[in-house]
Amino acid sequence: MSKHKRLYIVVLCWTLFLIIDSLKKSDLFSSGSFFWYQYLPGLIFWIIITLPAFSLFQKTAELPPFKRIISVLAIGIGIGVIKNLGAWFVYFVHGVSLGDYSFSLESLIRFISRLQTFYYMESIIIAFVMIIIFYILELNKKYRDKSIEATELEAQLAKANLNSLKMQLQPHFLFNAHNTVSMLIRTEQYAQATEMISKISDLLRNSLNSNEGQFGTVEDEMAIIQAYLDIEQVRFEDHLDIIFDLDSSADSFLIPHLLLQPIVENAFKHGISKNIGRSKLEIHTRLKSSELLLSVYNTGPTISDKPEYGVGLSNTLERLDRLYGKGNYSMDHFNLKSGVTIEIRIPKENGNV
Numbered sequence: 061m062s063k064h065k066r067l068y069i070v071v072l073c074w075t076l077f078l079i080i081d082s083l084k085k086s087d088l089f090s091s092g093s094f095f096w097y098q099y100l101p102g103l104i105f106w107i108i109i110t111l112p113a114f115s116l117f118q119k120t121a122e123l124p125p126f127k128r129i130i131s132v133l134a135i136g137i138g139i140g141v142i143k144n145l146g147a148w149f150v151y152f153v154h155g156v157s158l159g160d161y162s163f164s165l166e167s168l169i170r171f172i173s174r175l176q177t178f179y180y181m182e183s184i185i186i187a188f189v190m191i192i193i194f195y196i197l198e199l200n201k202k203y204r205d206k207s208i209e210a211t212e213l214e215a216q217l218a219k220a221n222l223n224s225l226k227m228q229l230q231p232h233f234l235f236n237a238h239n240t241v242s243m244l245i246r247t248e249q250y251a252q253a254t255e256m257i258s259k260i261s262d263l264l265r266n267s268l269n270s271n272e273g274q275f276g277t278v279e280d281e282m283a284i285i286q287a288y289l290d291i292e293q294v295r296f297e298d299h300l301d302i303i304f305d306l307d308s309s310a311d312s313f314l315i316p317h318l319l320l321q322p323i324v325e326n327a328f329k330h331g332i333s334k335n336i337g338r339s340k341l342e343i344h345t346r347l348k349s350s351e352l353l354l355s356v357y358n359t360g361p362t363i364s365d366k367p368e369y370g371v372g373l374s375n376t377l378e379r380l381d382r383l384y385g386k387g388n389y390s391m392d393h394f395n396l397k398s399g400v401t402i403e404i405r406i407p408k409e410n411g412n413v
Contacts, residue, residue, distance in 0.1 A: 070110045074103055102147035102183075110190065113139055117194045136191050140184030209382060240295050256294060263287045274383065278345055278352075279311040285324055285343065292328060296339070300332065303342040310347035315354070315406060316379055323356045323402050326373060331360025331400060340399070347408070355403040362395040380404075 113135065120131045156163060237260055244253035263284070282304070289302050320343070332339040342357040380389050384407065394401045 070107055074107050074110070101150040102143060105143050105146055106186070106190075109139060109143065113187075113190065114194055117191060118198070121198065132191055136188045137184055139190075140181075140187040143187070144183040212382065237291055237295070240291070244294075252294070256291065259287050259290050263291065274316060275314040276317040277311060278306075278313045278315055278354075281315060281317070281320055282306065282343075284318070285320055288321065288324065289341070296332075299338055301338065301340045303340070305342065305344045307345045307347050310345045310352055313347060313352050313408075315352070316376075316383055319376065319379075319404070320354060320356065322373060322376055326402075327356055327358035327360075327400075330363075331358040333360075335360040335399075349408070351408050352406045353403065354406070355401055357396075357399060357401040359399040361400075363393060363400055380406075 116135055117132065120128045120135070123131060152168070237256075241253050241256050241260075244250075244256060286304075293300060293302055324341070324343070327341055332341065339359045340357070341359075342355075344353070344355045344357075346353040377391060380391065388407050390403075390405045392403050394403065
């Protein structure tokens with residue numbers, strides 16, 4: 061919202077306040093100098109101070125709860141007192157022009173002493189009502205931001221599902237899987253062929269299933285990975301070693317759905333498929349006191365220190381950013397002599413079932 065639009069809204073709201081207040085005070089407009097030289101200047105003050113007060117209120121959002129409460133109380137009292145003194149000072153100046161007062165310190169003190177506590181309390185109460193409205197606006201913004209963020213996360217999950225499905229529907233994947241099934245049938249390994257077809261079906265069904273939500277357990281994620289690796293294991297025959305080193309205490313830990321699958325697919329596409337000789341894929345999980353550690357290692361070419369991640373890994377990073385916030389998780393790669401490790405750390409407090 062532009063500053064001009066905000067100002068129009070502020071003026072409109074305070075004008076409505078004037079109308080409502082005047083209906084309660086039938087003698088407001090007939091009070092002559094009081095209206096023109098005290099009430100109206102006070103209203104103008106509220107209009108002028110509203111937007112700066114809102115900006116000041118927004119800055120307190122970064123403070124710890126107790127400090128914010130103290131700061132907001134100080135802001136409310138300060139605005140109320142300053143408004144009261146400022147508006148009445150205009151009235152005092154008008155009194156000076158009529159000869160009722162002078163600009164001497166004694167006359168000013170005498171005038172201020174006439175201001176009853178009621179006037180200060182009224183201004184302070186109005187200031188706190190204004191702050192309450194600020195807080196309602198802040199909550200409304202947070203709610204809208206959360207709704208937008210939830211929608212974007214759902215879109216990212218759908219994109220992750222789609223990317224996973226597209227990866228599995230790529231011609232070379234289906235072609236290789238089809239050839240593997242054909243080979244099993246030709247060699248009369250019917251049970252293995254049936255199992256292979258079942259695993260392909262399970263894999264595609266899991267990829268199409270968008271009702272899993274943003275999170276799933278480590279155990280569920282490993283079941284999807286296992287179905288994918290079972291297919292690849294048959295295709296690579298004895299040239300691929302797959303090692304699962306899983307911490308059983310991490311099975312029920314919640315992680316973003318389809319978090320590891322694009323990493324494992326990347327390991328085959330950019331690592332194992334380009335490796336000469338026997339290949340290895342290792343998946344590790346470790347549940348520590350403050351975090352869950354997930355790592356995927358594959359033999360193959362190393363990658364640069366600042367790699368340009370493809371669509372799958374880029375989407376994974378973006379989802380982690382939105383789900384946990386920058387600095388609350390990590391995703392790193394480590395080059396080894398014989399391959400690459402991708403390591404993800406997720407805070408424990410955000411992941412337990």
